[in-house]
Amino acid sequence: xxxxxxxxxCSLEKMAVSYHLSAMETTNKMGVELxxxxxxNCCGATTYFHVDELLAYTLVARNLAMAEKTGHDLVAPCxxxxxxxxFGNAYLKEDQDLSDHxxxxxxxxxxxxxxxIEVKHLMEVFVEDVGLEEIKSKITHPLExxxxxxxxxxxxxxxxxxxxxxxxxxxxxxxxxxxGADPVDFTYRLRCCGGSLxxxxxEAALSLxxxxxxxxxxxxxxxxxxxxxxxxxNLECYQMTVNREFGTDFSIxxxxxxxxxxxxxxxxxxxLGIGTEFxxxxxILTFAKEKV
Amino acid sequence: xxxxxSFSEEVSNLLHASHGNPLRTCIQxxxxxxxxxxxxxMDHTPRRLIGMIxxxxxxEVLESNTYWHCASCFHCTVRCPSEIDIAxxxxxxxxxxxxxxxxxxxxxxxxxxxxxxxxxxxSGRSYEPVLAPTYIFSYGVREFLHEAHTATNLMIKGRLPxxxxxxxxxxxxxxxxxxxxxxGGA
Ligand code: SF4
Ligand code: SF4
Ligand code: SF4
Ligand code: SF4
Numbered sequence: 020x021x022x023x024x025x026x027x028x029c030s031l032e033k034m035a036v037s038y039h040l041s042a043m044e045t046t047n048k049m050g051v052e053l054x055x056x057x058x059x060n061c062c063g064a065t066t067y068f069h070v071d072e073l074l075a076y077t078l079v080a081r082n083l084a085m086a087e088k089t090g091h092d093l094v095a096p097c098x099x100x101x102x103x104x105x106f107g108n109a110y111l112k113e114d115q116d117l118s119d120h121x122x123x124x125x126x127x128x129x130x131x132x133x134x135x136i137e138v139k140h141l142m143e144v145f146v147e148d149v150g151l152e153e154i155k156s157k158i159t160h161p162l163e164x165x166x167x168x169x170x171x172x173x174x175x176x177x178x179x180x181x182x183x184x185x186x187x188x189x190x191x192x193x194x195x196x197x198x199g200a201d202p203v204d205f206t207y208r209l210r211c212c213g214g215s216l217x218x219x220x221x222e223a224a225l226s227l228x229x230x231x232x233x234x235x236x237x238x239x240x241x242x243x244x245x246x247x248x249x250x251x252x253n254l255e256c257y258q259m260t261v262n263r264e265f266g267t268d269f270s271i272x273x274x275x276x277x278x279x280x281x282x283x284x285x286x287x288x289x290x291l292g293i294g295t296e297f298x299x300x301x302x303i304l305t306f307a308k309e310k311v
Numbered sequence: 312x313x314x315x316x317s318f319s320e321e322v323s324n325l326l327h328a329s330h331g332n333p334l335r336t337c338i339q340x341x342x343x344x345x346x347x348x349x350x351x352x353m354d355h356t357p358r359r360l361i362g363m364i365x366x367x368x369x370x371e372v373l374e375s376n377t378y379w380h381c382a383s384c385f386h387c388t389v390r391c392p393s394e395i396d397i398a399x400x401x402x403x404x405x406x407x408x409x410x411x412x413x414x415x416x417x418x419x420x421x422x423x424x425x426x427x428x429x430x431x432x433x434s435g436r437s438y439e440p441v442l443a444p445t446y447i448f449s450y451g452v453r454e455f456l457h458e459a460h461t462a463t464n465l466m467i468k469g470r471l472p473x474x475x476x477x478x479x480x481x482x483x484x485x486x487x488x489x490x491x492x493x494x495g496g497a
Contacts, residue, residue, distance in 0.1 A: 173384040210384075211386070220349070
């Protein structure tokens with residue numbers, strides 16, 4: 020049994036509860052245990068850095084300190100939480116002054132972070148820790164013929180963490196192939212969906228969403244798969260707005276990779292939180308056929 | 312006698328944690344502008360903005376909408392041949408302009424950022440960053456109605472919380488934040 024400290028992040032509490040449910044179900048099937056961090060706090064998204072960088076890292080450190088108490092690496096399903104926690108962790112480990120200053124603040128909550136754990140994205144847990152072979156062995160309902168557009172977005176791949184390939188990553192495609200689907204190669208798979216620009220710079224954000232949907236539609240994708248609640252929200256909730264404002268008629272379901280994985284493992288759609296989307300995923304369900 | 316730092320030095324000093332090279336190593340190649348997905352909405356391209364900072368054109372830089380349009384996607388950062396963290400720079404300019412209360416007219420970003428941060432400091436958690444602020448801001452009636460429509464749909468589908476979430480050890484959390492920035496009654 021692999022065990023991780025799980026940092027769901029604010030979005031997964033409600034807005035992206037289907038990501039949370041499907042993450043729990045699929046990890047469980049893989050023999051992975053996600054233990055929610057006690058009393059975790061918001062990591063500050065990207066917005067925090069607009070106001071104060073040190074405070075942003077302090078928020079990250081509080082979650083890391085609570086995860087460290089359990090001795091398990093921290094896993095985040097949200098790409099923004101992941102990026103913040105990853106870099107916060109890296110800076111705290113390499114900068115003693117920063118770590119001293121932040122630990123002085125953490126004392127107020129009787130916490131201390133000594134830098135002994137790692138931070139991972141939920142997808143990394145599947146692709147690297149569990150491994151594709153192990154995943155394949157659990158697939159009972161391969162999604163044959165399903166054209167899926169694997170959408171990376173930004174923060175799962177950027178900024179660069181080590182020597183990984185930031186220009187042409189393939190791990191999302193590989194995972195989609197492992198569940199039996201056909202990943203399509205679409206132009207904007209690595210481009211930003213606009214994030215919180217939807218609030219601050221609406222016109223720009225909507226045009227990014229439109230470009231993305233168009234690029235998936237050009238490749239006749241049945242579904243766009245995401246690994247981030249913000250990307251999912253932008254692409255799904257603003258799909259109708261885009262249609263209204265640009266006169267398009269997109270109707271592309273936006274699903275979490277864990278939902279597709281769950282379907283291919285024969286899990287009931289309801290348990291994966293399917294059924295609360297605006298753009299119906301019903302058609303996608305028909306692809307999950309039991310292996311003969 | 313101490314001399315006053317130039318604007319470009321001030322901006323470089325903002326970037327203590329963004330581990331990139333200093334701005335003066337910019338060779339003005341334009342890779343950042345060519346990469347940027349929102350460049351057409353910016354009044355100056357990222358390349359030009361960096362040139363303007365290096366030329367100490369402080370007023371023009373702060374009045375520009377470029378850094379408020381930046382989506383923090385880090386695409387420029389990973390491609391810059393001089394390894395400058397351009398996305399980090401855009402964050403730095405946002406902070407600088409909030410401190411100085413100097414930003415382009417009509418920008419929603421500063422109010423949004425400050426309100427978002429205050430709301431986290433009050434509760435330890437955030438309402439949906441993507442949608443909740445639409446309850447707080449009325450940024451133009453038409454846009455507001457559009458967003459409210461989306462928000463209402465989410466409510467009906469049970470995907471928005473009715474009450475803002477909170478952490479349990481909130482008092483400790485606030486004291487912790489106070490050791491970083493004394494916030495008064497935040
Ligand atoms: S990414 Fe967003 S919503 Fe998630 S915890 Fe971090 S800030 Fe809060
Ligand atoms: S694609 Fe956009 S919203 Fe999604 S993680 Fe990247 S910046 Fe955030
Ligand atoms: S990519 Fe780097 S070197 Fe080239 S113009 Fe932009 S900041 Fe300057
Ligand atoms: S980080 Fe900002 S400036 Fe750089 S490419 Fe993305 S949106 Fe453009």
